[in-house]
Amino acid sequence: MQNQENVDADGKVESVVSIQTSEYDSWGNLGDDDIMLQKSAVFVQEAEKVPFVGDKEPLSSLEAEYKSGSPILLEKIKVLSGQYAAIRRTRGDGNCFFRSFMFSYLEHILESQDSTEVDRIKTNVENCRKTLRSLGYTEFTFEDFFALFLEQLESALQGNETSISHDELVIRSRDQSISDYVVMFFRFVTSGEIQKRSEFFEPFIMGLTNGTVDQFCKSAVEPMGEESDHVHIIALSDALGVPIRVLYLDRSSCDSGGLSVNHHDFVPASEVSSDSTGSEIKIPFITLLYRPGHYDILYPK
Amino acid sequence: MAEDKYNLKNPAVKRILQEVKEMQANPSDDFMSLPLEENIFEWQFAIRGPGDSEFEGGIYHGRIQLPAEYPFKPPSFMLLTPNGRFETQTKICLSISNHHPEHWQPSWSVRTALVALIAFMPTNPNGALGSLDYKKEERRVLAIKSREAPPKFGTPERQKLIDEIHGYMLSKAPPIPQSGSSDVSAEKPTNEEADVQVTSEPAELAAAEEELQNPPANYRIVEEPVQEIRPEVVRVAREVPSSRPTAQAEQRRLETRVHKPAEDRLFTWAAIGLTLAIVVLLLKKFMKASAHGSVFIDES
Numbered sequence: 088m089q090n091q092e093n094v095d096a097d098g099k100v101e102s103v104v105s106i107q108t109s110e111y112d113s114w115g116n117l118g119d120d121d122i123m124l125q126k127s128a129v130f131v132q133e134a135e136k137v138p139f140v141g142d143k144e145p146l147s148s149l150e151a152e153y154k155s156g157s158p159i160l161l162e163k164i165k166v167l168s169g170q171y172a173a174i175r176r177t178r179g180d181g182n183c184f185f186r187s188f189m190f191s192y193l194e195h196i197l198e199s200q201d202s203t204e205v206d207r208i209k210t211n212v213e214n215c216r217k218t219l220r221s222l223g224y225t226e227f228t229f230e231d232f233f234a235l236f237l238e239q240l241e242s243a244l245q246g247n248e249t250s251i252s253h254d255e256l257v258i259r260s261r262d263q264s265i266s267d268y269v270v271m272f273f274r275f276v277t278s279g280e281i282q283k284r285s286e287f288f289e290p291f292i293m294g295l296t297n298g299t300v301d302q303f304c305k306s307a308v309e310p311m312g313e314e315s316d317h318v319h320i321i322a323l324s325d326a327l328g329v330p331i332r333v334l335y336l337d338r339s340s341c342d343s344g345g346l347s348v349n350h351h352d353f354v355p356a357s358e359v360s361s362d363s364t365g366s367e368i369k370i371p372f373i374t375l376l377y378r379p380g381h382y383d384i385l386y387p388k
Numbered sequence: 389m390a391e392d393k394y395n396l397k398n399p400a401v402k403r404i405l406q407e408v409k410e411m412q413a414n415p416s417d418d419f420m421s422l423p424l425e426e427n428i429f430e431w432q433f434a435i436r437g438p439g440d441s442e443f444e445g446g447i448y449h450g451r452i453q454l455p456a457e458y459p460f461k462p463p464s465f466m467l468l469t470p471n472g473r474f475e476t477q478t479k480i481c482l483s484i485s486n487h488h489p490e491h492w493q494p495s496w497s498v499r500t501a502l503v504a505l506i507a508f509m510p511t512n513p514n515g516a517l518g519s520l521d522y523k524k525e526e527r528r529v530l531a532i533k534s535r536e537a538p539p540k541f542g543t544p545e546r547q548k549l550i551d552e553i554h555g556y557m558l559s560k561a562p563p564i565p566q567s568g569s570s571d572v573s574a575e576k577p578t579n580e581e582a583d584v585q586v587t588s589e590p591a592e593l594a595a596a597e598e599e600l601q602n603p604p605a606n607y608r609i610v611e612e613p614v615q616e617i618r619p620e621v622v623r624v625a626r627e628v629p630s631s632r633p634t635a636q637a638e639q640r641r642l643e644t645r646v647h648k649p650a651e652d653r654l655f656t657w658a659a660i661g662l663t664l665a666i667v668v669l670l671l672k673k674f675m676k677a678s679a680h681g682s683v684f685i686d687e688s
Contacts, residue, residue, distance in 0.1 A: 227406040228459070228495045231399055264399060267460060271494055278495075309493035311460055 140190045140260040141176035143386065149174055159338050162346045167334065167376075173386040174376060181312035184319065184375070184382045185270040190260050191373045191384050192329065196243040197256055199372075205240055211327050212237065218279040218326075232272040239269060271311065277319050278304040280326035291318045314380070324353040330371035334385060336378045394428065400458045404428050407497055417560040419502045420553045421452065424546055429454045431463075432546060434538075434553045435502055436561060437471075437531050441510040442524040446471065446531030447557045449539050449550055452498060462492030463501060468539040468550075472522030472530050473509050476539075480505070480518055535561070 146168045153160045175190070177183045196205060212233065219229055239259065242249040251259070259265045281288045285300040292303045295316060307313045324331050331353040340346055352371055374385040394401040405428065411421060421433035431452035437443025448469040455461040465480045474480050513519030522530075538554035540547065 224495055225410075225497065225499075227403070227410055228497055231403055232494070235399075268399060271460070275495070305493065309495055311494075 135178070137176060137178045138261045139178050139180075139186055139263070139266045140257065142257075143173045143175050145173055146171055157338055159340050159346065160336065163336055163348050166346060166348050167336070167385075170388060171334075171374075171385045172388045175384040175386070177383055179381050181314050182267075182270045184315035185273040185323075186260070186266065187375050187382045187384045188273065188323065188329075188331065188373060189266070189269045190256070191375070193239055193243050193256055193260075194253070195372050196240065197251075197253060200245060202244060205244060208240070208327055208329070209237070212276075215276045215279050215326055218283045219275060222279060222282050224275075224279075229272075229275050232268050232275055235265065235268040236272040239265070267311065273323055274309050274311070276326045277322045278308040280322040281308065281318065284322075284325075288318060288322065291321075315382070320353050325356050328355045328357055329373065330354045330358065330369060332371040332374045333377050333382075334374065336376060400454070400456060401428065403459055404454060407499070410497075411499065416499075418506060419499075420556050421498055421502060422549060422553065424549060426545060429456070429458070430546075431498065432549045432553055433498075433502060434550075434557045435506050435509075436557060437534075438506050438509055442527040443471065443473070443509050443531050445561065445563075446534045447538075447554060447561060448534060449541075449553065451541075452501075454498075459494040459497070462496075463498060465501065465505060468541050469534045470530050471509075471534070472520055472527035473513065475518050475520055478518040 146164070150161065150164050150168070153164065175187075177186045177190070195201075216229075216233060220226065238249075241247065242251045243256070244250065281292075281300060281304055289300055292298070292300055295318065296303055296307070298306070303318075307316075308319060320331060320333070323329075332350055333353065334348050334350045336348060339349070354371075358369075374387060376383045376385045394405075396402055396405075404423070408423060408428070417436065419433060419435040421431050423429070423431045431454065432449065433452055434447055434449045437446030437448065446469075448467055448471050450465060450467040450469070453464045453466075455463070466478060467474045467476050467480065470476055513521050515521075535558065538550045541550060
């Protein structure tokens with residue numbers, strides 16, 4: 088999946104920069120992980136041109152990107168601009184889904200000052216902690232990540248001495264020692280949820296890989312830089328109880344004429360059942376734009 | 389410990405200190421690992437050879453280096469005790485599962501990795517870089533040898549830690565499996581002499597093996613201070629004198645070869661001289677004879 092970061096939605100493959108070897112042979116042999124490091128170094132060099140979380144840009148910047156591209160995509164971007172005002176890009180380092188989710192969620196809390204939502208998610212976070220414990224994870228291997236997320240959550244609410252501004256949120260999201268820890272927190276939460284409900288997730292995972300649920304979590308969820316799939320989104324949304332809308336910008340088109348941009352709402356399992364009494368389903372406050380291999384944040388009008 | 393020296397806000401430092409605490413609170417008989425006092429990113433460890441294997445009874449020392457991005461990036465492991473399974477002073481490739489090349493993940497720890505390393509020892513190396521495929525008997529000999537003394541490595545502070553860990557492991561270790569190889573330990577000299585041999589001898593073996601197996605595997609520590617690679621230096625120093633006599637002999641042989649052409653010429657001249665002398669003598673004799681003869685003929 089990682090290679091797809093270099094393939095944009097238009098199908099053009101960007102050439103990859105040269106490999107630097109000298110930095111990695113300082114400690115003993117060039118083992119398999121060194122080769123992996125080299126591979127990821129190439130990948131990181133490409134990705135580092137973009138900050139972890141970019142600035143808010145008008146949707147026209149997306150249009151400009153595809154100026155000479157596929158007419159279907161241009162048409163779809165036009166449709167998108169009817170409903171969405173802006174885009175915020177994230178770095179294509181394999182963590183883009185989690186990073187987009189992090190920024191989008193914390194920004195929502197910062198702007199809405201919704202303390203009920205903060206209390207609600209805290210309960211879910213504590214449940215996730217229990218899940219990991221019961222799965223046999225050693226406390227010290229995940230507690231730092233949990234603590235750091237809760238700290239960010241707390242500071243998004245105003246009125247404390249730790250409260251932060253929107254600018255500070257952007258700065259923190261670009262600070263590796265915070266941003267990566269929050270991403271890792273989400274990875275733990277996602278992995279815990281998948282393992283807790285392994286029977287539910289097993290068929291999805293069998294469709295993606297030939298491995299077991301356990302192998303999937305160890306190889307595709309917990310390691311940093313591993314891309315997210317539907318399985319990750321469902322698990323994270325369920326575990327934290329946060330609905331997520333994803334818009335798909337690809338070159339698919341239906342024959343019926345008028346082009347539309349497909350979207351899918353990931354609604355937490357708990358919410359679907361409790362809302363079955365008839366109350367309307369909330370529109371997710373997190374909206375992500377998916378282009379093959381990459382997620383960015385979208386802002387509705 | 390070093391709490392005051394490090395920025396506790398640094399998440400890697402925080403995590404590492406927690407691992408140290410946990411390691412001390414839950415000691416294991418199978419392994420022991422602690423960071424150097426002057427640098428908590430550098431650890432020493434020792435593992436016990438897994439039971440029911442040719443490594444049983446062995447105490448294998450090694451070092452761990454934790455990256456600044458720990459726990460996002462994996463620790464590096466390197467063995468110092470010759471063991472016949474992993475090359476010494478070479479980074480071990482710790483892809484923990486054989487079936488699936490798994491990536492490092494932050495939910496693992498030094499403890500997890502050490503447990504995995506022990507489990508990894510009796511597995512087939514399958515030609516992996518930095519692996520050795522010694523015979524079981526050789527590994528058994530090395531396992532017994534490994535108990536006698538810890539390897540000599542690095543600064544005095546590091547050595548102190550290595551010795552401490554060795555003492556701890558010995559106190560927890562079961563007796564040596566009795567498989568008729570007690571004579572091996574008996575013939576070994578003690579203390580420092582033994583150390584030099586322990587570090588140098590198998591290293592030479594390994595070097596020879598490397599040439600056969602994996603020529604590019606010869607990358608050694610570069611970034612480390614000089615004293616860290618002392619065993620290596622010792623090995624080289626011991627090798628040089630042993631190779632000198634043969635070099636001298638070779639030189640002597642060359643010198644004699646250089647002398648030869650001159651001698652040859654001398655002999656040639658001598659031979660020519662002798663031949664000439666003989667020819668002259670023969671001619672003289674012939675003349676005499678012919679003179680006689682002619683006289684004789686004339687007479688007759």
